[in-house]
Amino acid sequence: MTLSVENLTLSNNEQHLFQPVNFTVEPGNVLTLMGPSGCGKSTLLSAIAGHLSPVFLLEGTISLNGLSMIEMAPDQRRIGILFQDDLLFPHLNIWENLAFGLPKTIRGTARKEKAIATLQQIGLRELAGKMPTEISGGQRARISLMRMLLSEPHAVLLDEPFSKLDKALRSEFRDFVFEQIRQQQVPALMVTHDDDDIPDGGSVLRWPWAESPQEGRGLLC
Amino acid sequence: MIRLLYLFTLALCALPFVPGILGIIIPAFSWLPSLGLTTPNLSAFAAVAQWPGLTQSIWLTLFTGLGSTGVAILFCFLILKQYWNSPRWQHVEHSLSPMLAMPHVAFAIGFTFTFSPAGWFYRLLESIGFDTNGLFSLIKDQYGIGLLLALAIKETPFLLLMSISVLQQIKVNSLQAVASGLGYNHNESWLKVILPQWLPGMRLPIFAVAAYGLSVVDVSLILGPTRPPTFSILVWQWFNEPELTLLPRAAVGAIVLLAIALLSLGIIRVAEWYLLQYCRQWQINGPSRVRSNDSTNMSLLRPKRHFPSYAPFVLIPVLVIPVLVLWSFAQRWRFPDLLPSRYSLRFWQQESLSLFELAANSISLALASSLCSLILAVACLEYRQQYQRGIPNWLIALPMVLPQLSLLFGIQITTFFIPGQWYWFWVAWSHLFFVFPYLYLALDGPWRNYDIRLDQSARSLGLNGWQTWWRVKRPLLLPAIWLGFAVGISVSLAQYLPTQMLGAGRISTLTTEAVALSSGQDRRVSAIYGLLQGVLPFIFFTMAIAANRYSARFTRRTQQQRRESPDDIICGKPHFK
Secondary structure (H helix, E strand, O other): OOEEEEEEEEEOOOOEOOOOEEEEEOOOOEEEEEOOOOOOHHHHHHHHHOOOOOOOEEEEEEEEOOEEOOOOOHHHOOEEEEOOOOOOOOOOOHHHHHHHHOOOOOOOHHHHHHHHHHHHHOOOHHHOOOOHHHOOHHHHHHHHHHHHHHOOOOEEEEEOOOOOOOHHHHHHHHHHHHHHHHHHOOOEEEEEOOHHHOOOOOEEEOOOOOOOOEEOOOOOO | OHHHHHHHHHHHHHOOHHHHHHHHHHHHOOOEHHHOEOOOOOHHHHHHHOOOOHHHHHHHHHHHHHHHHHHHHHHHHHHHHHHOOOOOHHHHHHHHHHHHHOOHHHHHHHHHHHHOOOOHHHHHHHHOOOOOOOOOOOOOOOOOHHHHHHHHHHHHHHHHHHHHHHHHHOOHHHHHHHHHHOOOOHHHHHHHHHHHHHHHHOHHHHHHHHHHHHHOOHHHHHHOOEOOEOHHHHHHHHHOOOOHHHHHHHHHHHHHHHHHHHHHHHHHHHHHHHHHHHOOHHHOOOOOOOOOOOOOOHHHHHHHHOOOOOHHHHHHHHHHHHHHHHHHHEEEOOOOOOOOOEEOOHHHHHHHHHHHHHHHHHHHHHHHHHHHHHHHHHHHHHHHHHHOOOOOHHHHHHHHHOOHHHHHHHHHHHHHOOOOOOHHHHHHHHHHHHHHHHHHHHHHHHHHHOOHHHHHHHHHOOOOHHHHHHHHHHHHHHHHHHHHHHHHHHHHHHOOHHHHHHOOOOOOOHHHHHHHHHOOOOHHHHHHHHHHHHHHHHHHHHHHHHHHHHHHOOOOOOOOOOOOOOOHHHHOOOOOO
């Protein structure tokens, strides 16, 4: 599974948000996209996820496994997205939130078992019956990542996923996220403005995104 | 001072419940010494139980009341699903106020003129060569289907309006974006993510709609079934029985109506619990993902294929008004003709004197009750801000969710014991009782959103309490006050039962006359009253909107806007503070 973007530009009526951008993300890798506020990084993510507002015009191609995503509805793209807010469904408890993400092929009681097993795996078994408001921010972030991964996405988008967590939680959750992505072998695209977020050995695309991605932070600093 | 007003409001809003309840329980046991009934017994209960057609009429009530609520909820949900956050939502939202301003009675009269067998809709069918002879009539049909539909259509805009604040508290866009990332399409995410959060937030409005539908008298009189009628009409008939010793029977009826309403609200609550809390499996059984490699896809075609589900709620009221206008000017209008063959001003001239008098009655009652309610509501909200203690929400909700007929019945019985003929005063008070909750709720949001630090800085600049209110808070909240005032006036103008019951028939307003004339022979006179009854609140709403614009002109504050594009949820960065 490979996520690739070719000559992608976004423009509103009068101007382009950025120069045509090209990149390819291999399964299990994380490409970090960096840029100042307002440069359009999140708009780019929304274009890839399929939520682009009609005021923008998209040119270029987005493909996943060689399949063009442009005409697809967001729910058919199989691209999971993780926001800075955890966005757990407030009407469902923790295990139900996880089960919500499971594909339909898992039926009946197997859904609950799978959800509980996932909780067990990340060491949060005791949270199963709690409501989202009853657990900590760090726990919510983990649950919401696992919920996305349970839906078996073919690619993952991370929209400043760590920016709302405090320092101590951040590095711990960061490692957790990258570990899970490696295990699931999905390509991941992350936008951030914090250098600390770049995973070791991951590629980085810095503003302006015209040149090709560079290796790791070591090369840049 | 403010504390005094607060206590006064509590008294004014809570006191009627005591006589309201006592006033139906005591006479129900046939104890009315002033009428010579001095030995309590159960004969009235027996009289009600033996009434022919009682079960049928109770079933009709449940069918029309709960049915219209269900249909309205369904319509509302479908419209929200289709339009919320779409560019066309603005149009929907703008069309809500005129729809809400139209009183039930005017709508019902217009609905009758449009959908009765000789109505305009049938004329239209005839003119396109469709034989309407023997076609099912929606007006006064024995199953109450016309009543059900009219109520559902009239209540949908109300539920839509109430949904706005509920949905604003749910992060609809972001939750939907997450759900679609998990493979849920638009419809599924509305059903499984938004509905379970929207419905509990809509509990009070739904209760209000259900209670109204179950106990409505004026609309059922105009287009409800007659043999047997819905139960509320039956009680109304018993109540109007000239033979006073039969009053206990009406009191029992009022109790039964109250029981039906409370039971139905319980049923609705249990249904909600069952669907959302008990049966949770459907909410988490996964997305029905269509084959993901299917590139021909619905998202691009979808906007074209959608049926404009909001159309009936604009079309029917828009159709109803011109029909009323036509009838009011018609002199000769034979059945299959689409338009009258001769027009005349005669009926307007003939009615003009009494129209002025009735309109003056309506307006003076509306202004008096709304002004008092406004002062009381503002006082209560200020009291809440100062002492962190407001009127309990259930007390505000009670007049909205209890059947008017039952409550007023008790209050009226009580007024018998008070000497003197204070009809105008009683009517104004009963209007106030029903106006106050709506006005209070309309002002509640703006008062909560008001930044109290503005007051604090004004005080520290040397203004006293009154000056701060008058020079800082009032100008900022004036737009909300105008609209709240218009809501109050329109509620008061629409009151039928309170005017009729507490005025003992001596106080007539446009509404009571419109209802009385709707069963009369002359459609043209009925159309005039229906039209005016519908137009009056509309005038006040327009005035309020104009005043609102005028007041808002001084404040350059840009109103907080809802995020419009779905893209914003992803662009919307946290503002690190």
